[in-house]
Amino acid sequence: MARSLAPTEPAPSATITGDAALARGTGLRRVLVPVLSLLLLLALWQAGAMLAANPRLMPPPAAVLRAIAAETASGELPWHLGITLLRVAASFVLAMGIGIVIGLVMGRVRLADELGQPWLVFFLNLPALVTIILCYIWIGLVETAAVAAVALNKIPNVVVTVREGARALDKGLLEMAEVFEVPWRRRIEHVVLPQLYPYLAVAARSGLALIWKIVLVVELLGRSNGVGFQLGVFFQMFDVAGILAYALSFIVVVQLIEWGILQPLERRVNRWRR
Amino acid sequence: MAALSLEVRAKSFPAVGTAPEKRVLENVRLSVEPGERLAIIGPSGCGKTTLLNIAAGLDRDFEGRLVRDRSARLAYVFQEPRLLPWRTVADNLRFVLFDDDPTEVDARITAVLAEVGLEGTQAVFASRLSLGMARRAALARAFVVRPDLLLLDEPFVSLDEPTAQHLRLLLLELLERHRTTVLFVTHALHEAIMLADRLLFLTASPARVLAVREVPLGAAERRDPLAVEACRNRLLAEEAELARLLLPASAAAPSPLAEVAPG
Numbered sequence: 381m382a383r384s385l386a387p388t389e390p391a392p393s394a395t396i397t398g399d400a401a402l403a404r405g406t407g408l409r410r411v412l413v414p415v416l417s418l419l420l421l422l423a424l425w426q427a428g429a430m431l432a433a434n435p436r437l438m439p440p441p442a443a444v445l446r447a448i449a450a451e452t453a454s455g456e457l458p459w460h461l462g463i464t465l466l467r468v469a470a471s472f473v474l475a476m477g478i479g480i481v482i483g484l485v486m487g488r489v490r491l492a493d494e495l496g497q498p499w500l501v502f503f504l505n506l507p508a509l510v511t512i513i514l515c516y517i518w519i520g521l522v523e524t525a526a527v528a529a530v531a532l533n534k535i536p537n538v539v540v541t542v543r544e545g546a547r548a549l550d551k552g553l554l555e556m557a558e559v560f561e562v563p564w565r566r567r568i569e570h571v572v573l574p575q576l577y578p579y580l581a582v583a584a585r586s587g588l589a590l591i592w593k594i595v596l597v598v599e600l601l602g603r604s605n606g607v608g609f610q611l612g613v614f615f616q617m618f619d620v621a622g623i624l625a626y627a628l629s630f631i632v633v634v635q636l637i638e639w640g641i642l643q644p645l646e647r648r649v650n651r652w653r654r
Numbered sequence: 655m656a657a658l659s660l661e662v663r664a665k666s667f668p669a670v671g672t673a674p675e676k677r678v679l680e681n682v683r684l685s686v687e688p689g690e691r692l693a694i695i696g697p698s699g700c701g702k703t704t705l706l707n708i709a710a711g712l713d714r715d716f717e718g719r720l721v722r723d724r725s726a727r728l729a730y731v732f733q734e735p736r737l738l739p740w741r742t743v744a745d746n747l748r749f750v751l752f753d754d755d756p757t758e759v760d761a762r763i764t765a766v767l768a769e770v771g772l773e774g775t776q777a778v779f780a781s782r783l784s785l786g787m788a789r790r791a792a793l794a795r796a797f798v799v800r801p802d803l804l805l806l807d808e809p810f811v812s813l814d815e816p817t818a819q820h821l822r823l824l825l826l827e828l829l830e831r832h833r834t835t836v837l838f839v840t841h842a843l844h845e846a847i848m849l850a851d852r853l854l855f856l857t858a859s860p861a862r863v864l865a866v867r868e869v870p871l872g873a874a875e876r877r878d879p880l881a882v883e884a885c886r887n888r889l890l891a892e893e894a895e896l897a898r899l900l901l902p903a904s905a906a907a908p909s910p911l912a913e914v915a916p917g
Contacts, residue, residue: 552736559710559730560750560799570749574740652740652779 439621447625456610457629464607465633467523467595471530472587478531479538479583484572486539487546496539503536508594512601521602530594537590538583545579546572577649585642592634657803657835658722659685660709665701665716677860678704679716684837684854684863686803691829691836693846696856697899702839703733705861706807709837722803729801731809735788739781743772743791746780747798766798770824786817793821797828804829806838810845819879822848826876843886848876853889855896864895 422441432438439447451457486493486500512529519525549572557567599608607626614622665679678701686692696702707713708720710730722728729750737746747763754762767773770790775783783791789809796804809825810818826849829836840846846853847869855864867889875881890897 552732552734553738555707555712556730556732556736557749558712559728559805560795561728562750563752566749566752570738570741570745574738649740652781 437618437620439624443621444624444628447621448629451622451625457626460605460607460610460626461629461633463605464595464599464630467527467530467599467606468588468591470527471534471591471595472584474527474531475534475538475587475591476580476584479535480542480576480580482535483539483542484546487543488549493543500536500539503532504540508533508597512594512598516602523603526595526598526603529598530591533594534587534591538587541579541583541586542576545576549575574649581642581646581649588634588637588642592630655723656685656721657688657690657726658709658720658837660705660718660720662705662708662716662718664718665704665708665713679708680860680862682856682861682863686835686837688835689833690852691834691838691850692852692854693838693840693850694854694856695840695843695846696861697858698841700856700859701861702841702856703807705856706730706805706837706839710805726802727799728803728805729796729799730805731792731796731807733807733809733811735780735783735785735792737780737783737788737791737795739779742777742779743767743783743794744776746791747795750795750799762798766794769797769828770794786813786821789813789821790824793825793828797832797834800832801834804834804836806836808840823877825849830873843889844879844882847871847882847885847889855899857899864899865893 426440429435429438429440429443435443448457482496486496511532515525515529515532519528553571553575554567557571562570595606596608596611599606600612603609607630610626611623614620614626660683662679662682664677664681666675666677669675682705684692684694694702694705704713708716708718709722710728711720711722737743738749741749744760744763744767747766748759751759751762763776767775770793772787772790772794775787775791780788780791793809796806806825810821813821822845828834829849836850838846838850843853851869853867853869855866856862857864869885871881871885875885
């Protein structure tokens, strides 16, 4: 989801002739096309709002912008957004940490894989809503339950992805490290992790996408702050402008994290590739 | 005491799918004295690499006995360079230097890279090296640990002959300079004669020891291709069995297990 707004891949600059070369080669096009595309979306939205019978249920972009400004000025929007981000961060770290360890063990130890497989199938197919409700019932309507519920939903996906990576580890390099009697921490850092980065990147990407969505549900059901809680309040008041204001802010923040953190990180770990 | 002594009564690979169990080694005994360079020669696919992996302690699933000083520093130059492609050349060497004095590690890396002719490549990612350069880097990684025992598995295979010969000369020089104990595997007799003190010939699979011969060449003769060639021809003439094992079918008694032409 977050990727949809990302700039397209750099156009090949090689020997294309004529108009195509002009159009493709310029950075202008790379900026212009997405911007035009977004403007088209805004125009459609505006048209829809003008046609709608009840402008309260289909507010135009300007109304949503005003709502964003008002909520930001009052401090409500940054506060709830911040709380949600903290929950996302906590669940993300928890799910990745636990998922990586389990995935590595299942990928390398056959017995662990055989024992863990049925559990994995169970948790992969357990609906998110069930995990959330049970966490709130068993742990209580507290922060721990919220974060645990989100993490539990994500861990099986991380395990599956990391297990793939662990299975594909280069045997020759592991043997090399063994012969030279390299300590295991050094092996993890220099042999295992670099091979897992592509898998970790996939797990992190799809992880964030999933966690963003589940965190809102968790907040809606059992928290008294956060974007999910606010959306619930706006829902009860049929305040569509408020709902869209929070949703848009949320999308922008997610995209900023993608551009500012995930993509630079990925470029860094991929430097060695030809 | 020998630097390495190994007795493999039997080594088999278990049946996989439709392939039946395969016996690869049978009654192979060898020992390497400190400072000695022993080459194992045999036809391709006869189990030489398996033998080397057993000697390295990588393969423990065999019947027999491996005696090696646990404190001896081991280095292994594999058939493929096995460098970490996501690390620079210097970091690949640093990877195996974990309990060495950190203040002198950089100097050692610089020195050994100069020895193998890779000056100035410290910051180059291993993924960007050509095969010849990667093989040099693998040699450098082996020498930088100052090994008590060095294992080499056809380290120059799939290189063009001039490059391979250049690297053989380089290796010979390093071995002489560092007086390293070496166990070396190859299918090319001339390479073995050039680099080793003693030759151990293996039969085709399942491999048994066919013969053991000393190499009577001095340091200068080893560097002379004609002397090496003469020594090789003498050996093959003396031993009909060796000739059958190693020479192309057209040149000797019919045998499917031909020596791959040098280079």
